[in-house]
Amino acid sequence: MVDRWLRREDERLLTGAGRFVADLRVDGRLDAVFVRSEVAHGVLREVDCSAARETPGVAGAWSAADLPGLPPMPGGEPAREWPALVEDRVRYPGEALAVVLGDDRYHAEDGAARVRTRIDPLPAVVTARDAAADSVALFDGLSNVALRGEAGSPIAGEVWERAAVVVESRYRQQLLMPSPMECRTILCVPEGDRLTVWSGHQAPHRLRSELAALLDRPEESVRVVVPDTGGAFGSKSAVFPEFIVVAWLAVRLGRPVRWVEDRRESLLVATRGRGQDQHVRLAADADGRLLAYELTVEADVGAYPHLGVAFPMQTAWMATGPYTTPLVHATVRSVLTNTMITYPYRGAGRPEATSPLERTMDVLARRLDLDPAELRRRNLIPPELFPYRTPTGRTYDSGDHPAALDLALRTLGYDGWRAEQARRRADPAALPVGIGLSCYVERSGGERGSLHDYVGVEAGEDGTVVARCGAASSGQSHSTVFPALVAETLGVEPARVRLIEGDTDELPGGVGSFGSRSAQIDGAGLQHAAGLLIEEARERAARMWDLPVEETAWSEGAVHPVRGTAAMGLSELVKRTGPLRIDERYEADMAFPFGTHAAVVEVDPDLGTVRVLRLVAVDDCGRALDPAVVRGQAFGSIVQGLGQALYEGVPFGDDGVPLLANGLLDYLLPTYAEIPPIDLRETRTPTPRTPLGAKGAGESGCIGTPPAIVNAVADALRLDHPERLQMPLTPDVVWRAAA
Amino acid sequence: MKPSAFDYVAPRTVADAVDALAAGAQVLAGGQSLLLDMHLQRAHPALVADINHVPGLDELTASDGTLTVGALVRHQTFESPGAVPGPLGDLFARAVVTIAHPPIRARGTMAGSLAWAHPASEWCALAVALDAVVELRSTRGTREIPAGEYFLGPFQTAREPDELLTAVRYPLLAPDTGVAFTEHRRTGFSFAQVAVGAALTVRDGVITEARIGLANCADRPLRAHAAERTLIGAEPSSPAFTMAGEAASTEDAAPVPEPYADVDYRRHVIAVLVARTLREAAPV
Amino acid sequence: MKITLTVNDAAYPLDVEPRRVLADALRDDCGLTGTHLGCEQGVCGACTVLVDGEAVRSCLMLAVQCDGVPIRTVEGLAGPGGEPHPLQRAFSAERGLQCGFCTPGFLMLAAGALDHDPRLGDEEVADLVRSNLCRCTGYEPIRRAITRAARDHQNGQEGRHRSV
Structure with missing residues (x-):
């Protein structure tokens, strides 16, 4: 039976036995529906829930005024508080004005339709530039600018004056909806003085501590469980206003309450990613050696100060990219805008760093009449310079960037495509093709303060092994990969090891899964914990056998004396010596995965359509715990990158409301019809920062692929200064650029 | 995104169906646009008449140079090259595969597309190009409107709310078209x-x-x-x-x-x- | 309204409001939660089930429309003895799922097509994969899985896993 399914997750998910939050049955559960603002910005004059309360099947309806003491969102500024329900001012479209609880979603929606609201609209600002002018203030008397930051040092004017070439350009990293197939979910079940919270979530322990603090109760009284989770991509790592309302009401009413976000509200009020206007200057000498790079970021971070406000600093810190540019300076201004907040979305700050640099490298290559591959080769950080400290404050652990570039070119058949390009340029009837490259380096594991996790390994009397860690899977195969790693370390059959994660009652602590940290931190930690378990087993056996520890050895899941044949398996050892359990807080440093992506596109200049003919991705994530799982992540990530490059975006009406009324018929996720042939290749440069050597994986496609595609389109159209090509490269954008 | 409440009838004859429409019903045929509009809170019918059990409405006939497409003929019918004779069948087969995707085409109907009148509808564009005629029945009788006069704007047609779109008729195309x-x-x-x-x-x-x-x-x-x-x-x-x-x-x-x-x-x-x-x- | 849903050969007598969509009736009234709702607008296809053998979006059908009509969901895909359907094996073998939320929709879509014509060609398979959304896999593994299942189905053999 075991080998029938390649992953442990597969059987239940393939037979309909998976359990997502919306699948859980709890007696007496109420469904929450939120009444949402249809305007982007305005003064709330009235919320009248009385008719809703009279609606059949409705258990109650509340506005902020009806819920005194309802706590606001955590982590904000007192002067710019984010209430869980709007109190007097609406600051983003879809912001919740009231909540209705019904015995099911149908009846709750009936009630919500009868809540009367009145809002006096105010002008809305949805771009950072508009908002930064402060002509419309989201908070009266306060600037919309929420954060200024920089990385690196300002570059002297003479550097630019003396450079042989200086390229200057502007780019937009458009807002994106992470769009997991399962939207956000929470089910709160109060029982006695305990509250059990079920949520599709990336960071259960953080959710627990935040909810406990908000509800003013001891952390131990809250249990957060993450059941099957239908994708996350960064969008399920926070506490949200709706979560606060649901938890608050569940406790107050003493009844289970859940919120299962639907797609319509998700497109309005789920966190979004990216959202930066960028200006760059890149200077080089006549040989194409980079002299200086300056990146200026204006980030639209949404309506309230929040963790996302500081997130554009990721872009600043990674501005150096994979090159030896001696002078790099990045500045960030985060500006409040009338949209739901910008928050990490797969890549989270690194796509925004890679894209402007890689696009500008292509412009520079054209200016210097250099092959773009050659320009990159002259500037990539050579392997012998690692660890490499960048001017923007990162210390890259390891890498062989030229190897990744060369493998990408070989895999693509770069010279062959250049020949094909020349052939087509000579044939007026042929559609132009373009080739685009993108060399990237990213950061995985997290920032200081989150570079650790709880890990544990426990041997049972029955011969099984339980692994525990603070990660939470939303499709990354943890239940398969982590037991396999622990089994390999212990030398036991993988079937004997099972994983427990995503349940705060079962774990002494945990950080979660985001920032490509689970394999790198939790994986290395589990390997470490398994090693400690072996050490402990040897010590116990040594005592039992009255031998020095050095006279014991470990192999095949058993301890034995170095001389002699007697061996004792874990089960026997536990029976003889008592429970054997390792609990550790494992800490590691961040790592820097890298690679090169290449794209070939064919453009129909008459219609502006882009057909991607080929994608090649060379990624280096150090040691891959399960290469097939890593490839699956890489492939899916590339398709999301394709989405940013060509299809996805959030257009706004003049009133500041997103023009997404037709849901997924307006916000276009890539379908199979859009998928080109994709070749994945790997180089392997283990991180020296853990014994395991794994770096993060899974975000590379969102980082490396978009600029490769955009560069290919610019190459096909032979655009010297492709500022008019701003993502998504929809047909109208490409047609205008080609004209 | 749930539909608001309505009453449901499933008439067994066209006469019963038009009676239901006279009582204010909206028609459920394939349901692929009606239910979409209900989910998106754009349609709130008080009464829905499910015409899927009315015999005869699923007929597709070609005679005397005219193709008649009944109200229940699903999109996917036109995917078969032989479903409609001659070049008209060829044209329909080329158009139908651009409509949504197979599960939608299995339920949705051509007549439903004409009733919905989405400006981007493939069938609606072909109906006006091919001089189709729309047959409308109500308790007041039957009338026919040329497609060229039927479409009035986005989701707006000359159909009165109590009229059932029973069929669409197309002149067949000459074999050398x-x-x-x-x-x-x-x-x-x-x-x-x-x-x-x-x-x-x-x-x-x-x-x-x-x-x-x-x-x-x-x-x-x-x-x-x-x-x-x-x-x-x-x-x-x-x-x-x-x-x-x-x-x-x-x-x-x-x-x-x-x-x-x-x-x-x-x-x-x-x-x-x-x-x-x-x-x-x-x-x- | 009183109706009886016949799902995976079992009868579920229900009393439902006419507005209740089939997906909700299956999930909440029949307790068959393998069918998922991803968009409720007929786009994503996570809710795809077989109604009278035809793959349909169960968010765009009313439960009352399905009174007495045979319905098949992912819970009824395996054989009577629990023997996995070739599609279930192939999805695992080809890594056609990650988070698994969209998976039941793809399975039922493909199951309906295989029932109609076990000799699915490449273009038919592509047409199926183009019908639904997946945000994890990038679709190619799903295409491989359906192709593999069609092959195994035709060979009438036990699908043996090969290395990918």
Whole structure:
């Protein structure tokens, strides 16, 4: 039976036995529906829930005024508080004005339709530039600018004056909806003085501590469980206003309450990613050696100060990219805008760093009449310079960037495509093709303060092994990969090891899964914990056998004396010596995965359509715990990158409301019809920062692929200064650029 | 996104169905647009008449040069090349695969598309191009409206709320008619930014009949009369098709701006796509 | 309204409001939560089930429309003895799922097509994969899985896993 399914997750998910939050049955559960603002910005004059309360099947309806003491969102500024329900001012479209609880979603929606609201609209600002002018203030008397930051040092004017070439350009990293197939979910079940919270979530322990603090109760009284989770991509790592309302009401009413976000509200009020206007200057000498790079970021971070406000600093810190540019300076201004907040979305700050640099490298290559591959080769950080400290404050652990570039070119058949390009340029009837490259380096594991996790390994009397860690899977195969790693370390059959994660009652602590940290931190930690378990087993056996520890050895899941044949398996050892359990807080440093992506596109200049003919991705994530799982992540990530490059975006009406009324018929996720042939290749440069050597994986496609595609389109159209090509490269954008 | 409450009837005869409509019912045939609109809170019917059990409405017949498509004939029917005789069947088969995807085509109906009247609807554009006639029944009797007079705007038609769209009739196309259908859209799931259907008859080296239908080129489906006029009597050639494309774009179309397709871009695409469609339709 | 849903050969007598969509009736009234709702607008296809053998979006059908009509969901895909359907094996073998939320929709879509014509060609398979959304896999593994299942189905053999 075991080998029938390649992953442990597969059987239940393939037979309909998976359990997502919306699948859980709890007696007496109420469904929450939120009444949402249809305007982007305005003064709330009235919320009248009385008719809703009279609606059949409705258990109650509340506005902020009806819920005194309802706590606001955590982590904000007192002067710019984010209430869980709007109190007097609406600051983003879809912001919740009231909540209705019904015995099911149908009846709750009936009630919500009868809540009367009145809002006096105010002008809305949805771009950072508009908002930064402060002509419309989201908070009266306060600037919309929420954060200024920089990385690196300002570059002297003479550097630019003396450079042989200086390229200057502007780019937009458009807002994106992470769009997991399962939207956000929470089910709160109060029982006695305990509250059990079920949520599709990336960071259960953080959710627990935040909810406990908000509800003013001891952390131990809250249990957060993450059941099957239908994708996350960064969008399920926070506490949200709706979560606060649901938890608050569940406790107050003493009844289970859940919120299962639907797609319509998700497109309005789920966190979004990216959202930066960028200006760059890149200077080089006549040989194409980079002299200086300056990146200026204006980030639209949404309506309230929040963790996302500081997130554009990721872009600043990674501005150096994979090159030896001696002078790099990045500045960030985060500006409040009338949209739901910008928050990490797969890549989270690194796509925004890679894209402007890689696009500008292509412009520079054209200016210097250099092959773009050659320009990159002259500037990539050579392997012998690692660890490499960048001017923007990162210390890259390891890498062989030229190897990744060369493998990408070989895999693509770069010279062959250049020949094909020349052939087509000579044939007026042929559609132009373009080739685009993108060399990237990213950061995985997290920032200081989150570079650790709880890990544990426990041997049972029955011969099984339980692994525990603070990660939470939303499709990354943890239940398969982590037991396999622990089994390999212990030398036991993988079937004997099972994983427990995503349940705060079962774990002494945990950080979660985001920032490509689970394999790198939790994986290395589990390997470490398994090693400690072996050490402990040897010590116990040594005592039992009255031998020095050095006279014991470990192999095949058993301890034995170095001389002699007697061996004792874990089960026997536990029976003889008592429970054997390792609990550790494992800490590691961040790592820097890298690679090169290449794209070939064919453009129909008459219609502006882009057909991607080929994608090649060379990624280096150090040691891959399960290469097939890593490839699956890489492939899916590339398709999301394709989405940013060509299809996805959030257009706004003049009133500041997103023009997404037709849901997924307006916000276009890539379908199979859009998928080109994709070749994945790997180089392997283990991180020296853990014994395991794994770096993060899974975000590379969102980082490396978009600029490769955009560069290919610019190459096909032979655009010297492709500022008019701003993502998504929809047909109208490409047609205008080609004209 | 749940539908608001309604009463449900499942009439067994057309007479019962039109009685239900007289009582204010909205029609449920394939349901692929009605339920969508209910989920998106755009439709709140108090009464729904499910006509799926009315015998005879699923008939597709061709006789005396006329194709009659009953109200319950599903999109997918037209995927089979032999379902409709001659070039009309060929044209329908080319168009139908651009409509949504197989599970939607298994339920949705051609007549339902005409009742919904989405400006980007492929069937609606073909109906006006092909001089289809829409048959409407109510307790007041039966009437027929030419498709050219039936579409009044986005989701607006000449159908009165109490009228049941029972059938659509198309004249069959002559065997020597060349047909083509092309669509420009952003991904496999999006509505057409522009779609063009064309039927061309060439006799003795000149175009004797031209029919061009435009989807999403105005607030309603269009027949490109001005473009067709430039073709009659002309030899089928690239310059002639380009000229027809220009005429369709500047004289026939009245594009509405959308995100990712402003009026200038739309007009340009219409010109390009009409010319390409005609080139493909031209009998070799 | 009183109706009886016949799902995977079992009868579920229900009393439902006419507005209740089939997906909700299956999930909440029949307790068959393998069918998922991803968009409720017929786009994503996570809710795809077989109604009278035809793959349909169960968010765009009313439960009352399905009174007495045979319905098949992912819970009824395996054989009577629990023997996995070739599609279930192939999805695992080809890594056609990650988070698994969209998976039941793809399975039922493909199951309906295989029932109609076990000799699915490449273009038919592509047409199926183009019908639904997946945000994890990038679709190619799903295409491989359906192709593999069609092959195994035709060979009538036990699908043996090969290395990918």
